[in-house]
Amino acid sequence: MSRKYFGTDGIRGLANRVITPDLALKVGQAAGLIFQNGDYRHRVVIGKDTRLSGYMIEYALVAGFTSVGMDVLLLGPMPTPAVAMLTRSMRADLGVMISASHNPFEDNGIKLFGPQGYKLSDEVESGIEALIDSDMAAKLAKPADFGRARRVDDVRARYVEFAKHTLPRSMSFEGMRVVVDCANGAAYKVAPEALWELGAEVFSLGVEPDGMNINREVGSTAPEALSRRVRELRADIGIALDGDADRVLIVDQNGHLVDGDQLMAVVAQDWQAEGRLSQPGIVATVMSNLGLERYLQSIGLSLARTPVGDRYVLEHMREHGYNIGGEQSGHVILSDYSTTGDGLVAAMQVMAVVKRRGRPVSEVCHAFDPLPQILKNVRFKGGKPLEAANVSKAIEAAKEKLGAGGRLVIRPSGTEPVIRVMAQGDDRALVEQIVNDVCEAVAAAA
Incomplete structure (x- = not known):
């Protein structure tokens, strides 16, 4: 499904160029119109990170939501999982997080959560996009029905x-x-x-x-x-x-660094021992290391893989009843507690395992030896380099060299103009050669 504004994690781009006040205003109006479904005062909670552009986007969103009759509760700087939790806790119809996550400060983004704290489906996002590009003037609230906005002081506690x-x-x-x-x-x-x-x-x-x-x-x-x-x-x-x-x-x-794959392995093994797993396995993406998959198999657990993006991990978790999932990059979703990745909660769960076992982190958090895995990014200016004949040929040759014992994943980023090329297998030299060959082909086509 091709979409104009939304990527894999909301709307994201350069502040005041892609993420403009005008766009934020229209997002507020469009999302507000879609999430009003009754004869009561509808409300939206808005949190943000610490980017300078957050002020600009926050007030534009407030203008959009109040102009269609929604009340706004402003949370100030709060983590994304806190916004998701508070959307549900405060009985809001919609939650908004203003953030570009791990991107540099020049970027910003708008993430939306439904009333239960889950990220929106592709269908709902498509509906918002359609409204953004339409004339919403006739749907705006009458002066007596404008929404109100206020800051909430106790959300941190x-x-x-x-x-x-x-x-x-x-x-x-x-x-x-x-x-x-x-x-x-x-x-x-x-x-x-x-x-x-x-x-x-x-x-x-x-x-x-x-x-x-x-x-x-x-x-x-x-x-x-x-x-x-x-x-x-x-x-x-x-x-x-x-x-x-x-x-x-x-x-x-x-x-020494411990990635998300190891963290999921630690929590999965601990919850398995305590009988807390809702399914005999976890959910991760195509980018997770084969070492994780082999380790889980060795303790009687499975690994279900999804496309990259924590939203797809969560969708699979909800559909199939898993309560642990995440990404190698550190998104860890523990659905017993959260409706999205929560870095603090995941860290505390790992610390609890370390505390109970009485062993150093280097032992507890080294559940498996990862297979050699190399990821490189190729930036491109436009077009569709993955559809080029030389790229397709290089990909087929790479898959043949890797064989059944390895993995090759090539995908466009959902948040920036780059092609990500990842390979993993038992032979590091072969993995590196394969990644370099594919990257050269992509660069030549870009």
């Missing part, structure tokens, strides 16, 4: 309590030295606060947002600073969130 209550009441992180990197993003207050209240000795990184430093040399896309700090402080664990805190990576006590 509400989310902290929610996160803490995902653990048993007896669980305490006392004695654990934790470095948490909030990427100068949406969780810069709530994450350190929640961990401290659970008893941990907390050292914070990336908690001084200035509107332009979100994800800059900090966070899950740049974990080097966290690794250094963990080693310097001799901490037990490091937690790296991204700009909107819906993904997490872990750093062990030696400063």
Whole structure:
């Protein structure tokens, strides 16, 4: 399904060029019209990360929603999973998160959640797109029916309590030295606060947002600073969130990175032992490592794969009854608690396993040896390079070389103009050669 505005994770692009006030206004009007379905005061909650452009987009959205008669509750800087939770908790008809996640500050985006806190279906997003490109003037509210907007002051405490209550009441992180990197993003207050209240000795990184430093040399896309700090402080664990805190990576006590595949393996094995898995397996994407799949098979669990994007993981989880899913990049969805990826909650679940086992993170979070896996991006200016004859030929040759024991995934990004080329297999040299060959073909066609 070809869409004009929505990608794999909402609407995203360069602020004031792609994500303009005019577009935000129309998104507010279109989404507001679709989600009004009764004779009561409809409401929408709006959260954001710490990007400078968030103010501009926030007020444009407010104008759009109030112009069609929806009341607006402004949450301020809050993680994406908090917005999803509060949409449901506050009985809102719609939730909005203003964020471009792990992208640099120049970008921004608009993510939408339905009344139950789930991201919207393709069909609903298509309906919003159709309204955006239509004349909505006749559908706007009369002056007496305009919506109202107000800021909500207690949402940070509400989310902290929610996160803490995902653990048993007896669980305490006392004695654990934790470095948490909030990427100068949406969780810069709530994450350190929640961990401290659970008893941990907390050292914070990336908690001084200035509107332009979100994800800059900090966070899950740049974990080097966290690794250094963990080693310097001799901490037990490091937690790296991204700009909107819906993904997490872990750093062990030696400063080594632990990705989402390992985190899902740790939680899956722990929940299996406790009888908490709703299905004998988990859900991940085509990008997850074959090592994860083999490990799960060795303990009697399966791995269901979906296209890239946490929304597709969640759709499969809901359809087939799984309660653990996620992505190698650090989106970990624990549907017993959340309707989307929640970096803080996932990190706390891993910390609880570490605490119960009494073993260092380097042991607990090394569930399997990953197979060699290489991912490269090829930027293109336009057109459809994957449809070129030389690219198709290179892909077929690569698949033949890899054979049944490897995996090759080539896909366009849903958030930026790049083609992602990933291969994995037992032979690192062969995997690297295959990725380079395909990337050269794509670059020549781009």
